[in-house]
Amino acid sequence: MTRPVTTATPLIDRDLVSSARSRDREAYADLIRVRGDRLFALAHRILRDVDRAEDALQEALVLAWRDLPGLRDLDRFDAWLHRLVVRACVTEARRERRHIANLHVLPIDVPTGSDDFLSVGDRDELERGFRRLAPEQRALLVLRHFEGHGVAEIAAILGIPVGTVGSRLHHAHRAMRAALEADTRVIAIGGRPA
Amino acid sequence: MTRDNDIERVLEHWFGEGPTRMPDRVLVTVTERIDGLPKRRFGRLLPRFDAMTAGTRLAAIAAAIVVAVGGGAAILTRFPSVGTTPSPTASASPSAGPGSPLPSALYATWASFGLRQIPDGNGGSHSVRVDLTIGPTTVKIPSFKADIISSASLIGTDTIALRTVSLPTSWGCQAGDEGTYTFALLTDRGGEYLTLSDARDACSARVHILVGAGSGTWDRTEMGDLTAGEHVSTLFRPFENDAGRLAYTVPSGWADNYECANCLYLARSSGAAGTAIGLYGDAIPASQDAACNPSSPRAGATAVEVATWLKTLEGLVVGGPEPVIVGGLSGVTVDLSIAPGWTNRCSYSQSGGPGDSMGPPVYDSPLDIFSDASGAPMLSLALDTKARYILLDRGDGRVLVIGISTTDTSTFDAGLADAMPVVETFEFRP
Numbered sequence: 197m198t199r200p201v202t203t204a205t206p207l208i209d210r211d212l213v214s215s216a217r218s219r220d221r222e223a224y225a226d227l228i229r230v231r232g233d234r235l236f237a238l239a240h241r242i243l244r245d246v247d248r249a250e251d252a253l254q255e256a257l258v259l260a261w262r263d264l265p266g267l268r269d270l271d272r273f274d275a276w277l278h279r280l281v282v283r284a285c286v287t288e289a290r291r292e293r294r295h296i297a298n299l300h301v302l303p304i305d306v307p308t309g310s311d312d313f314l315s316v317g318d319r320d321e322l323e324r325g326f327r328r329l330a331p332e333q334r335a336l337l338v339l340r341h342f343e344g345h346g347v348a349e350i351a352a353i354l355g356i357p358v359g360t361v362g363s364r365l366h367h368a369h370r371a372m373r374a375a376l377e378a379d380t381r382v383i384a385i386g387g388r389p390a
Numbered sequence: 391m392t393r394d395n396d397i398e399r400v401l402e403h404w405f406g407e408g409p410t411r412m413p414d415r416v417l418v419t420v421t422e423r424i425d426g427l428p429k430r431r432f433g434r435l436l437p438r439f440d441a442m443t444a445g446t447r448l449a450a451i452a453a454a455i456v457v458a459v460g461g462g463a464a465i466l467t468r469f470p471s472v473g474t475t476p477s478p479t480a481s482a483s484p485s486a487g488p489g490s491p492l493p494s495a496l497y498a499t500w501a502s503f504g505l506r507q508i509p510d511g512n513g514g515s516h517s518v519r520v521d522l523t524i525g526p527t528t529v530k531i532p533s534f535k536a537d538i539i540s541s542a543s544l545i546g547t548d549t550i551a552l553r554t555v556s557l558p559t560s561w562g563c564q565a566g567d568e569g570t571y572t573f574a575l576l577t578d579r580g581g582e583y584l585t586l587s588d589a590r591d592a593c594s595a596r597v598h599i600l601v602g603a604g605s606g607t608w609d610r611t612e613m614g615d616l617t618a619g620e621h622v623s624t625l626f627r628p629f630e631n632d633a634g635r636l637a638y639t640v641p642s643g644w645a646d647n648y649e650c651a652n653c654l655y656l657a658r659s660s661g662a663a664g665t666a667i668g669l670y671g672d673a674i675p676a677s678q679d680a681a682c683n684p685s686s687p688r689a690g691a692t693a694v695e696v697a698t699w700l701k702t703l704e705g706l707v708v709g710g711p712e713p714v715i716v717g718g719l720s721g722v723t724v725d726l727s728i729a730p731g732w733t734n735r736c737s738y739s740q741s742g743g744p745g746d747s748m749g750p751p752v753y754d755s756p757l758d759i760f761s762d763a764s765g766a767p768m769l770s771l772a773l774d775t776k777a778r779y780i781l782l783d784r785g786d787g788r789v790l791v792i793g794i795s796t797t798d799t800s801t802f803d804a805g806l807a808d809a810m811p812v813v814e815t816f817e818f819r820p
Contacts, residue, residue, distance in 0.1 A: 225421055236412035241405050250416050254423070257416075261424040322404050341398060342405035346501055346609040347648055357770055359668045362648045362655045363795060367664055373397050 213273045217264050224261055231274070235281050241338040242285040242331070244323060249285075256284035278353045282335045289331035325375035333368040340365060398521075489543030489551055491526040495575065498624065499523050500584055500608035506599050509561045520599055522608055528555075531599055538563075538596065548572050554593055563593035571600060576607075584608040610649075615659055618642040620815075626654035628671030628790055628818070636669065636717075639815035658808065664796045665805035667812060670769060672784075673760035673791040675699055693721035693781035693789055700724060700779075705732030705757060706771070714780055717816040719790065721782035726771055727799070728757060760791060769793055776802045780813065792816075 209230070215223035235256075239249035260280050267276055326334060339345045339353060347365065351358045500522040507515040523530045524542070529552055531538040538561065540552040554567040569591025576583040586606040589597045600606060623636040626649050636654060645659035647666075657666040675696060697711040707729050711722035759779070760769040769791065771777055776799050780792040792813060796805030 221421065221424065224424075225417065228417055228420065232412035232417060233410055236416065237408070237410045240408055246409060246413075250413060253412070253416055254419055257420045258423050261420075318400075319404065319407075322400070337401055338405060341401040344502065348650075358648065358650070359653060359655055359670070359793070360770060363657070363666050363668075366647060366657045366666065369397055370664065372401070376397075 209273070210270050213267075213270045216261075217267060217270070219265070224264070227273075228257055231277065235277070238278075238338060238343060239281055239285050241342045242282070242334050243289055244327065248288050252284040252288040253281060255288075256281040259284070275352050279355060282339070282353065286331040286335055289334060321376055325372060328375040329368065329371050333364070333371055336361070336365055336368045337372065489545040492524060492542055492544050492550060494526075495624070496524045496573070496584065497526065498610050500610055502599075502602070502608060506602045508599055509558075509595050515598075522600070531596075538599075540596070545570070548574060552591070552596065554596070557593075557595075561593075561595040563595050567591070567593040567596070569593060569596060571606075584610065615645045616640050616656075621646070622819075623654050624649055626669065626671070627651055628669070628784070635819055637815075637817040637819055638812060640812050644812070656812070664801060665808045666795050667809050668769070668793045668795070670760065670791045670793070672788050673769065674788075676758040676761045676770075691787045691789065693783045696781050696789055697722045697724050700726070700759070703757070705729050711781075714782075716780055716782055716792065716813060717818040719782040719784065719818060721780060721789075723778060723780050725776065725778050726759070727776045728771055775799065778806060 209227065212223045212227050216227055232253075236249060236253055239253045239256075240246060243249045243252060256277070260277055263280075267273060326337075329337070335354075336350065339350050345353065347361045348358055350365075351361045354361065356364075502520045502522070506520045508520065509515050520531060527542055529540045529542045529550075538557040539555045541555055542553075543551050545551045549570055549572050552569050552571065554563055554565050556565060557563055569589060571586045571591070572588040574585050574587075576585060584607070586600045586608070589601045589606075591597045618641050620637060620639045623638075624646075626636055627634045628636070638656075640656070643659055645657055646654070647657045648655040652671040654669040655666065656668075658664065694711065697708075700706060701708045705728060707727045709725035711724050714721055714723045758770040769779075775795055778794040780794075782790045782792070784790050794806060794809045794813070796802045
């Protein structure tokens, strides 16, 4: 599929990417400084934990520095970096699922723009439901509904066919809805006050 | 609209909450790790630059589109004149006349290309991806609490007029607010985009959403839930001419989840779990060469030859082939799954593509089966899935593939029983 990708490198960054690829550390730091907030927010939404998001982002950025000389197309730097960050988050989330048998609902770190659309109870249910999803499904939903990518963009970032994205996005929505419904049933059984 | 919409809105709102700034220590740690030098060496790196703003991102998106157009990859399509009203000038008013229904090419769900600012009711705004649903006489923008609905009409070759019918009370607009927008479609092989510009609208919130801070670009994503009965594909034109579309009939509970010129993706929106049908107009057997050499020999071009090639692939369990005729095209059916314990040796999506260095994919995709003409992956088979591929001879030396898949292997037989009656209604109308 051919279509523009929202993570396309701004033209002004091509020189920086080229310099970083030639092992200019300061150029690389400049690249990261511009993108850091966005990548950290992405990692946090997938992992729902500040510390884990930091760890995953660090791993991805170190890996990116290591492999940057192999990037042949400078214009794909952002999509490539996105993929590395998402992959690091998926790896971190899998580790989390292995080591944490009983998931805990963490408080939301810095609520911004909150209103009465979601109650505290709603957010708790979302946290629990989202954490029940497979890490890959979490990543898909965040790319779609946080970063606002289209199906073809997600395909480019994840390196999978467009049709596969459509299918997995469909399944991720179903899984999220099922997780929320399961949570509702648990709540009903547990008798938590409405 | 699909039934996923409620959960989508909730997720977009929820994801909008949370930290948005990378702690400085991340950059410090990274620079230490990649360099191995003392922290003081990087003192000049510590001061933060402002993060890329939403406006900058939108500008980047717009630049990407301009590059695509300038590179000749896209075609700017203006609709032919539908009504008799001349093209509007800058002073055109939506009240100049009742206009005509909108062109059918606009009827779809469109996703904002990039984020848009929508009012939060407290004087602020949320930055979210927004969906836009366009029908013959309506434009609907789903909101968190109440949709903003406008009546719509065409008042020129490329101008639509909107009149607010209903909207959330907190948005600062009034019922009856009118506005005009110039529209255009940008198409390429991978998708279709709608641009809205030149807004002259009494409802500023609507302008913020429809045009935003940048290009006012919308990405066609889906036709949405399908009514029971016959439908004709909108973008999917496997025979590369205006008439070459697919007619199909579905019962209730199916959705058109994605279309492009070379692909169509139908999925169960309710009922049987996870059943999906994908059509790919020109599927080329993916290179299985150990060195990922794109010039490695391809399989034969006929459906039977492709099926024979599939049976030679290490790691692939193939049932069939069985002869089949779908929509007047003849071919064969094969049922595929990955052999237990098999590890792929060369996959486009594992390497990022021949000659590419995009790094490993996020998902494990054990075996790419088909690619498109550019070599990009089109159909792959994961470890935990089964699939039925219907390989049809197009009559021009190429193969059209219909793939049927389900969420997991346990639902495959039920999914097939659900999907095959739909496939049997397929009719290609060259």
